[in-house]
Amino acid sequence: MNRTDAILEAVALERRFDVSAPWLNRVIERKPRQTLRAVDGVDFQIRRGQTLAIVGESGCGKSTIAKLVTGLYEPSGGAIQFHGDPNRMQMIFQDPYASLNPRWRVGRIIAEPLRTLRPETSAVDLGARVDELLRTVGLSPSDASKYPHAFSGGQRQRISIARALAGDPEFLVCDEPTSALDVSVQAQVLNLMKQLQRDFGLTYLFISHDLSVVRHMADEIAVMYLGRIVEIQPKADLFERPLHPYTRMLLETIPDLKVPNRDRKPMGGEVPSPIAPPKGCSFHPRCPLAFDRCMSERPVRNADVHQGRVACFAAEETRK
Amino acid sequence: MTDTVLEVRDLRVEFPTRTGILTALDGVSLSIQRGEILGVVGESGAGKSMTGLAILGLLEPPGRIAGGEIWLSGDRIDTLSEREMENVRGGRIGAIFQDPLTSLNPLFRVGDQLVETIRLHTDLGKEQARARALELLREVGIPAPENRIDAYPHQFSGGMRQRVVIALALCAEPELIVADEPTTALDVSIQAQITALLRQLCRERGTAVMLVTHDMGVIAETADRVAVMYAGRIAEMGTVEDVVRRPRHPYTEGLMGSIPSMHGDVAELQMIPGSMPRLDAIPQGCAFNPRCAHAGTRCRTEVPRINGTGAACWLALEGATE
Numbered sequence: 042m043n044r045t046d047a048i049l050e051a052v053a054l055e056r057r058f059d060v061s062a063p064w065l066n067r068v069i070e071r072k073p074r075q076t077l078r079a080v081d082g083v084d085f086q087i088r089r090g091q092t093l094a095i096v097g098e099s100g101c102g103k104s105t106i107a108k109l110v111t112g113l114y115e116p117s118g119g120a121i122q123f124h125g126d127p128n129r130m131q132m133i134f135q136d137p138y139a140s141l142n143p144r145w146r147v148g149r150i151i152a153e154p155l156r157t158l159r160p161e162t163s164a165v166d167l168g169a170r171v172d173e174l175l176r177t178v179g180l181s182p183s184d185a186s187k188y189p190h191a192f193s194g195g196q197r198q199r200i201s202i203a204r205a206l207a208g209d210p211e212f213l214v215c216d217e218p219t220s221a222l223d224v225s226v227q228a229q230v231l232n233l234m235k236q237l238q239r240d241f242g243l244t245y246l247f248i249s250h251d252l253s254v255v256r257h258m259a260d261e262i263a264v265m266y267l268g269r270i271v272e273i274q275p276k277a278d279l280f281e282r283p284l285h286p287y288t289r290m291l292l293e294t295i296p297d298l299k300v301p302n303r304d305r306k307p308m309g310g311e312v313p314s315p316i317a318p319p320k321g322c323s324f325h326p327r328c329p330l331a332f333d334r335c336m337s338e339r340p341v342r343n344a345d346v347h348q349g350r351v352a353c354f355a356a357e358e359t360r361k
Numbered sequence: 362m363t364d365t366v367l368e369v370r371d372l373r374v375e376f377p378t379r380t381g382i383l384t385a386l387d388g389v390s391l392s393i394q395r396g397e398i399l400g401v402v403g404e405s406g407a408g409k410s411m412t413g414l415a416i417l418g419l420l421e422p423p424g425r426i427a428g429g430e431i432w433l434s435g436d437r438i439d440t441l442s443e444r445e446m447e448n449v450r451g452g453r454i455g456a457i458f459q460d461p462l463t464s465l466n467p468l469f470r471v472g473d474q475l476v477e478t479i480r481l482h483t484d485l486g487k488e489q490a491r492a493r494a495l496e497l498l499r500e501v502g503i504p505a506p507e508n509r510i511d512a513y514p515h516q517f518s519g520g521m522r523q524r525v526v527i528a529l530a531l532c533a534e535p536e537l538i539v540a541d542e543p544t545t546a547l548d549v550s551i552q553a554q555i556t557a558l559l560r561q562l563c564r565e566r567g568t569a570v571m572l573v574t575h576d577m578g579v580i581a582e583t584a585d586r587v588a589v590m591y592a593g594r595i596a597e598m599g600t601v602e603d604v605v606r607r608p609r610h611p612y613t614e615g616l617m618g619s620i621p622s623m624h625g626d627v628a629e630l631q632m633i634p635g636s637m638p639r640l641d642a643i644p645q646g647c648a649f650n651p652r653c654a655h656a657g658t659r660c661r662t663e664v665p666r667i668n669g670t671g672a673a674c675w676l677a678l679e680g681a682t683e
């Protein structure tokens with residue numbers, strides 16, 4: 042990728058959290074300090090007008106990346122370079138409850154970014170824009186006068202999407218934007234997001250645990266496991282030729298409506314604790330291909346192996 | 362004895378409110394055979410959990426069963442007293458909920474909870490009950506159960522906790538298990554382990570399972586038949602194969618088209634205009650008619666009903682909507 046194409050780059054990005062027991066307990070119980078590496082050396086670039094999706098299971102670090110990108114967290118290491126207009130970066134959060142001010146009417150919530158960015162907008166224009174945004178996200182203009190508590194979880198998430206769209210963004214960080222929505226509502230929102238992307242050339246960092254949603258939305262997909270990107274590929278390549286054993290197992294595990302497979306063998310084991318991740322490749326306890334090197338050494342994405350798309354020793358052995 | 366474990370006939374659940382009576386379930390009829398998994402699927406507010414709660418006798422007052430009958434292997438259970446129903450729950454019917462912690466007491470060791478439940482519903486002595494608890498934990502896939510049986514719920518991961526809940530539901534060899542979103546709170550790699558376990562139990566023990574979920578993918582891979590619910594009614598009922606591949610209700614058809622697939626790309630997902638009505642604004646006639654492209658005069662006045670398999674849609678039933 043040409044450097045100038047990228048609207049955002051993450052370089053060796055790290056975020057650690059101190060999850061130690063309180064000082065007194067540590068002294069009494071002789072416990073050492075504990076650090077959790079929520080994001081553990083992550084590199085990616087996002088091309089203007091495209092969608093990079095990050096997929097992975099709970100706790101793998103997706104939301105932490107979202108918060109690093111939007112500046113809610115400071116990196117503990119590495120860096121994020123944003124080459125766009127910082128005023129036009131917006132975020133849609135995972136939790137629709139926490140992100141809406143309960144004492145404001147919905148109309149005010151949605152109008153807020155507009156009012157801040159373009160204070161000259163007339164009340165009439167603001168009202169019309171709020172109506173339009175409410176309709177776009179599947180609510181009704183009459184909802185503008187209600188408070189957030191009058192809405193279901195799904196409807197609240199639509200309100201926060203409308204608010205993010207109000208600021209006329211160029212770059213949107215979307216953390217599980219449809220996870221709280223029913224599938225038919227999800228379809229409306231995903232279609233809408235794709236249409237907005239086409240119409241306005243938006244760039245998305247799209248985070249989801251749902252591979253089928255990711256398949257629908259992404260141009261490129263990064264698969265995370267325990268704080269690291271284990272694989273990153275253009276969408277079509279990832280689904281056609283997954284390179285990492287974890288990706289392959291995910292693809293084999295997830296039930297699919299259109300191609301159901303009742304004899305699927307579920308992936309064994311569980312995601313280990315991120316406080317004490319396994320040595321070497323952190324996937325090795327669950328990996329059918331693991332060999333001795335995987336237990337001691339940590340695989341990294343290497344430009345000579347499958348164009349740097351995968352961090353796995355087994356993939357290195359079969360490199361092309 | 363017949364092989365029909367659960368039979369629900371024309372069930373109606375109402376919630377009296379200050380502004381009038383809300384009908385949460387309307388004319389719900391379904392049955393589950395021994396060893397069968399019936400999926401009950403629908404979007405939030407469709408009434409799928411309500412159906413499970415009504416069967417379990419766990420409706421929150423003022424919610425009440427206002428009509429219809431519920432039969433468990435030939436015994437009517439909707440008319441039982443609260444006390445009698447407590448025996449049926451955990452005895453003849455096991456329950457599994459989305460959050461394992463609603464079924465487990467955080468203050469007690471899982472082994473003690475299992476032993477207590479086993480002793481409540483069987484004549485086993487203490488030692489035997491503990492042996493049975495171990496056996497159950499092993500059966501639901503807890504590794505080295507002899508080391509885990511005296512642990513507290515919080516010492517288990519989410520997936521392992523849900524396995525313990527399943528063991529708890531199995532304590533009294535129930536005829537029926539009602540599982541409400543049992544995998545929703547779990548990671549995808551763990552979800553598949555739990556649904557595989559449910560299928561295996563159902564096959565090996567002949568338990569009837571009612572699997573309530575919003576996830577059509579889980580239904581497609583786990584259930585034998587499926588009931589699709591909409592606005593408190595069953596919109597369509599049939600084999601999973603039929604409902605997924607040849608949906609006959611326009612709502613089901615839209616629902617299937619709105620779900621992105623892991624295989625193959627579409628430029629646009631199918632959309633159903635509008636949203637599901639609230640309970641206080643269910644339209645006359647077919648509840649789906651304002652969102653339906655085929656709606657005719659009959660759809661706006663008369664409720665289409667199915668008895669058993671089929672689609673509750675005038676077009677599917679009569680070939681016409683006028």
Ligand SMILES: Nc1ncnc2c1ncn2[C@@H]1O[C@H](COP(=O)(O)OP(=O)(O)OP(=O)(O)O)[C@@H](O)[C@H]1O
Binds near residue numbers: 078102315
């Ligand atoms: N503020 C914090 N303090 C301590 N630990 C944290 C903090 N934020 C996140 N973590 C930990 O970092 C890891 C990554 O968390 P993160 O929220 O990024 O995961 P995620 O991939 O978004 O998961 P989910 O799919 O559940 O949303 C987890 O183990 C989490 O518990």
Ligand code: SF4
Binds near residue numbers: 340352353
């Ligand atoms: S590095 Fe080794 S353990 Fe890790 S995914 Fe590759 S083969 Fe498996």
Ligand SMILES: [Mg+2]
Binds near residue numbers: 103104105135216
């Ligand atoms: Mg998250």
